[in-house]
Amino acid sequence: MSLKVAIQGIPGSFHHQVALLEFGENCEIIPFSTFEPVAKAVAEEVADVAVMAIENSIAGAILPNYDLIDRYELHIWDEFYLPISHQLMALPGQEIQALTEVRSHPMALLQCKQFLGQFPKLAQKDDIDTATVAKRIQDEKLSGTAAIASKIAADIYGLEILAEDIQTVKNNFTRFIILRKSPKRSEEANKASLKITIKNESGGLAKLLTMLADFGLNLSKIQSIPVMEKPWEYSFFIDAVFENREQYKSAMEQVKSDFGDLKIFGEYKSRKP
Numbered sequence: 001m002s003l004k005v006a007i008q009g010i011p012g013s014f015h016h017q018v019a020l021l022e023f024g025e026n027c028e029i030i031p032f033s034t035f036e037p038v039a040k041a042v043a044e045e046v047a048d049v050a051v052m053a054i055e056n057s058i059a060g061a062i063l064p065n066y067d068l069i070d071r072y073e074l075h076i077w078d079e080f081y082l083p084i085s086h087q088l089m090a091l092p093g094q095e096i097q098a099l100t101e102v103r104s105h106p107m108a109l110l111q112c113k114q115f116l117g118q119f120p121k122l123a124q125k126d127d128i129d130t131a132t133v134a135k136r137i138q139d140e141k142l143s144g145t146a147a148i149a150s151k152i153a154a155d156i157y158g159l160e161i162l163a164e165d166i167q168t169v170k171n172n173f174t175r176f177i178i179l180r181k182s183p184k185r186s187e188e189a190n191k192a193s194l195k196i197t198i199k200n201e202s203g204g205l206a207k208l209l210t211m212l213a214d215f216g217l218n219l220s221k222i223q224s225i226p227v228m229e230k231p232w233e234y235s236f237f238i239d240a241v242f243e244n245r246e247q248y249k250s251a252m253e254q255v256k257s258d259f260g261d262l263k264i265f266g267e268y269k270s271r272k273p
């Protein structure tokens, strides 16, 4: 039986590309148009695994996805960094000047903000995912509308590329995480994703960070997320890289005893390029 992989997006989307690269051409892709049903599908065992974008090197974090992992009690099994190159594309034979709107996933539009700034008359519209826009332009023969999507999407849906590599910096990556319902047991892990809710007292965060550094944890990411039930209080989502597993374990014990709540989303191998 093939692995069921939940993603947001259709063939040609970046999620689809990651799913095939990670799980091979024979996996069964279960596509959704937003992130919440992706998380739900794994929580309810409709899918075995989910691929979910979590942050981009130009546009930053996709904050609502942190909440989904937390709320649906999912576990991070792995990470995947995909180089992202965006192309402006439209029905064949059109000039950029003839376009009136450009549609894409909001994260993709953000990554191309500088390029789009040159075309103030081009209305920017958020859409489901990069490839869905490319497909719709072809299916409905939408002249005047452009998509921002991958070269693969242009090939699949028969669109012409009008401008290549339009993301603000050429070296652009999106970090995806691989989620499952059950926790992963791995002895080779050197990275952990944590949620720490510290007591609201002066210097609390500074003390936490110093303690983690003392145990040899290198924080590759720290993101504050509001605690919804307690206005103006925050939890911290932390990605920490470590060399010594015992020291990491000791640090986690100390977090629990001295700082507050700890939730470990996953321990896995760092894939940072």
Ligand SMILES: O=C(O)C(=O)C[C@]1(C(=O)O)C=C[C@@H](O)C=C1
Binding pocket: 008, 009, 012, 013, 014, 015, 016, 053, 056, 062, 084, 105, 107, 108, 128, 129, 130, 131, 174
């Ligand atoms: O729209 C797509 O193709 C996606 O896979 C979504 C997504 C995202 O969620 O950030 C994935 C990678 C890129 O950063 C742009 C968009």
